[in-house]
Amino acid sequence: MQDIIHIDMDAFYAAVEQRDFPQYRNKPVVVGGDPDKRGVVATCSYEARKFGIHSAMPCARAMRLCPNAIFVRPRFELYRQISQQIRDVMFSYTDLVEPLSLDEAYLDVTQCKRSFGSPTLVAKAIKNDIKQVTGLTASAGISYNKFLAKIASDLDKPDGLTLITEKQGSEFVKQLSIGKFHGIGPATESKMQDLGIYTGADLLAWNLEELKSIFGKVSDYYYHAARGLDHRKVVSHRQRKSIGSEKTYNEDVGDIKEMLLRLENLAEEVWQDLSGKHMTARTVTVKVKFDNFVQVTRAVTLANDISKLGDITASLQDLLYKADVEGRRVRLLGVSVSKLTLLEQVDEEQLSLL
Amino acid sequence: MKFIVASNVLLRQLQAISGVISTNNPLPILDNFLLEVSENKLTITASDLETTIITEMEADSKDRGTIAIPARMLLDTLKSFGGDEPLTFTINEKGYLVEISSSQGKYKISGQNGEEFPRIPENDGANSLDIPSDVLLNAINKTLFATGNDDLRPVMSGVYCQLSPDNVTFVATDAHRLVRYRRVDAKANKEISFIIPKKPLNLLKNTLPTDSTVVKIEYNESNAFFSFDGHQIICRLIDGRYPNYEAVIPADNPNVLEIDREQFLNSIKRVAIFSNKTTHQVKLKLSGSEIQISAEDVDFNNEAKERLTCNYAGDDMEIAFNAKFIADMLSNINSEQVKMEMSLPNRAGIITPNNGDASKEDLLMLVMPVMLG
Numbered sequence: 001m002q003d004i005i006h007i008d009m010d011a012f013y014a015a016v017e018q019r020d021f022p023q024y025r026n027k028p029v030v031v032g033g034d035p036d037k038r039g040v041v042a043t044c045s046y047e048a049r050k051f052g053i054h055s056a057m058p059c060a061r062a063m064r065l066c067p068n069a070i071f072v073r074p075r076f077e078l079y080r081q082i083s084q085q086i087r088d089v090m091f092s093y094t095d096l097v098e099p100l101s102l103d104e105a106y107l108d109v110t111q112c113k114r115s116f117g118s119p120t121l122v123a124k125a126i127k128n129d130i131k132q133v134t135g136l137t138a139s140a141g142i143s144y145n146k147f148l149a150k151i152a153s154d155l156d157k158p159d160g161l162t163l164i165t166e167k168q169g170s171e172f173v174k175q176l177s178i179g180k181f182h183g184i185g186p187a188t189e190s191k192m193q194d195l196g197i198y199t200g201a202d203l204l205a206w207n208l209e210e211l212k213s214i215f216g217k218v219s220d221y222y223y224h225a226a227r228g229l230d231h232r233k234v235v236s237h238r239q240r241k242s243i244g245s246e247k248t249y250n251e252d253v254g255d256i257k258e259m260l261l262r263l264e265n266l267a268e269e270v271w272q273d274l275s276g277k278h279m280t281a282r283t284v285t286v287k288v289k290f291d292n293f294v295q296v297t298r299a300v301t302l303a304n305d306i307s308k309l310g311d312i313t314a315s316l317q318d319l320l321y322k323a324d325v326e327g328r329r330v331r332l333l334g335v336s337v338s339k340l341t342l343l344e345q346v347d348e349e350q351l352s353l354l
Numbered sequence: 355m356k357f358i359v360a361s362n363v364l365l366r367q368l369q370a371i372s373g374v375i376s377t378n379n380p381l382p383i384l385d386n387f388l389l390e391v392s393e394n395k396l397t398i399t400a401s402d403l404e405t406t407i408i409t410e411m412e413a414d415s416k417d418r419g420t421i422a423i424p425a426r427m428l429l430d431t432l433k434s435f436g437g438d439e440p441l442t443f444t445i446n447e448k449g450y451l452v453e454i455s456s457s458q459g460k461y462k463i464s465g466q467n468g469e470e471f472p473r474i475p476e477n478d479g480a481n482s483l484d485i486p487s488d489v490l491l492n493a494i495n496k497t498l499f500a501t502g503n504d505d506l507r508p509v510m511s512g513v514y515c516q517l518s519p520d521n522v523t524f525v526a527t528d529a530h531r532l533v534r535y536r537r538v539d540a541k542a543n544k545e546i547s548f549i550i551p552k553k554p555l556n557l558l559k560n561t562l563p564t565d566s567t568v569v570k571i572e573y574n575e576s577n578a579f580f581s582f583d584g585h586q587i588i589c590r591l592i593d594g595r596y597p598n599y600e601a602v603i604p605a606d607n608p609n610v611l612e613i614d615r616e617q618f619l620n621s622i623k624r625v626a627i628f629s630n631k632t633t634h635q636v637k638l639k640l641s642g643s644e645i646q647i648s649a650e651d652v653d654f655n656n657e658a659k660e661r662l663t664c665n666y667a668g669d670d671m672e673i674a675f676n677a678k679f680i681a682d683m684l685s686n687i688n689s690e691q692v693k694m695e696m697s698l699p700n701r702a703g704i705i706t707p708n709n710g711d712a713s714k715e716d717l718l719m720l721v722m723p724v725m726l727g
Contacts, residue, residue: 276652277652277653278652349724349725350530350633350676350722350724351530351700351723351724351725352529352530352722353527353529353530353531353532353602353702353720354510354527354529354597354602
């Protein structure tokens with residue numbers, strides 16, 4: 001059994017604008033294209049939604065629905081930065097984060113990095129952290145699969161926190177109207193309604209063969225969804241940011257020459273790891289923990305990509321002095337490299353005959 | 355015009371030839387089967403213009419005539435009758451209306467004028483060759499998998515057939531691997547070569563009997579005609595010059611590995627699971643009487659390593675290949691033992707069956723390595 005959280009930012013783009021421009025707060029805000037041209041609504045604030053405005057609607061129509069709405073152009077670069085902050089929060093809880101867009105992600109918290117006792121508490125903590133870091137609210141859905149977690153996050157927006165337990169799952173799906181199923185859009189919805197399928201319970205009456213004859217491949221998903229089941233996994237595509245090696249010593253080290261020697265050994269391990277992964281890096285970081293447990297890191301970004309072990313070791317002495325180790329004793333040393341890029345793998349090449 | 359056939363017999367014939375019908379036909383008439391009725395005989399044709407397949411069967415009829423019937427509808431109808439339901443087809447030749455009657459009821463399909471079906475190419479009968487069906491089937495099975503998919507090099511998307519008074523050779527390559535399948539027990543009356551596209555070969559693969567039924571291959575500059583067992587497959591040949599494949603087969607390969615084929619294949623398949631998903635690279639490390647097969651995917655920290663005993667004569671060496679290529683080749687060899695001859699890690703490896711030359715077939719498979727990182 002997995003614990004899945006679906007996090008969905010509340011009216012994300014509009015909320016960012018309301019955060020940055022206090023004069024927009026509590027007012028209908030529409031983020032999107034130019035209403036005079038043929039732009040469409042990207043997101044609108046909850047105040048605007050009361051007028052019937054929704055995303056993907058032509059801005060001109062939104063203007064007619066609510067002439068007093070504030071129309072602003074999207075600042076995607078900023079949204080991307082904030083989205084990254086939100087992702088960093090999520091990654092501090094679990095490595096299994098699957099972003100769906102800038103404002104939405106699935107998290108598998110079955111193996112959560114910190115212990116909270118229940119996935120609902122994890123979701124609550126994530127929501128709090130997001131609020132702290134960005135000033136924005138999110139809605140969270142918690143359940144035992146992606147399908148139900150996503151539905152749950154939508155149930156109590158904005159600032160919602162909804163749990164669908166394993167016991168509730170199949171009952172919950174029964175009363176769910178078919179259009180609310182993720183993946184069932186207006187076209188499929190009307191097709192299903194033509195067949196007399198209006199709710200999960202109606203869908204339940206159809207066996208897999210019957211569904212397949214009408215809907216083809218996606219039927220597996222519908223069939224299982226109707227039973228509250230969804231076997232899709234949370235897939236994280238996060239890339240490594242750094243490669244490093246560190247060691248805590250049995251006895252503290254006081255001699256700078258000895259420290260340097262040990263750093264060089266660590267650097268060699270890092271180099272092997274780096275080159276084995278067909279990657280290169282730009283930044284070298286040295287980490288030092290003193291005998292009083294105070295830890296410092298010193299980094300240098302090189303002019304060129306690291307292409308040999310010597311490129312790493314050449315910076316070590318400088319970094320060590322910058323860490324102010326003279327006359328002190330250290331218990332831990334570490335070397336890492338970051339700003340990684342994947343090398344063109346020209347060296348692993350399928351040769352041709354002709 | 356009228357004829358009577360058993361539903362399952364007709365279905366079997368239609369299914370055998372329906373594979374030729376393309377989903378996006380250049381001419382709407384090609385979405386039909388062409389049915390030609392003569393006394394107690396029904397001839398059915400399906401075509402995509404490039405490839406045409408014709409089959410004959412017995413039918414209870416006294417009339418003569420032609421009609422084109424929508425293929426999908428006819429197949430669906432026949433499939434819905436489970437057993438050997440006798441069906442009477444009555445065709446109104448003026449309106450091209452087809453009425454099918456079964457014991458359950460009547461069904462009407464609107465057909466098209468059979469005369470609109472494209473003419474099939476005529477063959478002059480000048481050049482021909484007889485080959486046993488099982489030999490041809492073997493040749494297709496052992497070469498088809500190695501053909502290429504590169505639109506820029508269309509000649510390599512087919513199988514090259516080289517006929518001569520001494521032997522018959524079939525060659526396929528996608529520029530990374532090559533298969534040469536030669537039979538000395540089949541001969542042609544003169545030297546000729548042509549390239550057969552993939553589609554008719556796949557059709558042949560599915561319709562050729564597995565016994566020694568004689569297949570007559572006739573050919574001219576633009577088409578090949580295969581006739582056997584009441585079937586006829588006619589295909590347009592690929593126009594172009596096939597690469598000089600003999601030139602790329604290396605002659606001097608001092609490092610020779612002899613190994614149990616199935617063991618080798620299973621090991622490659624298993625280790626490949628752990629290989630990089632784009633290169634499928636597996637490494638072979640040869641020394642003494644041992645081969646070490648390994649793969650790793652550094653992106654996901656997956657790795658696998660196996661050791662097998664083998665007969666190896668040559669210098670210690672490390673060479674890497676795309677596992678899919680090796681597995682395809684080993685799967686298409688029948689002998690218990692295989693021989694793999696190599697020279698350097700950047701030169702082709704040659705795989706041959708190691709069956710003491712007892713067979714009439716001469717099979718050579720060649721694969722280019724993946725350079726070691």
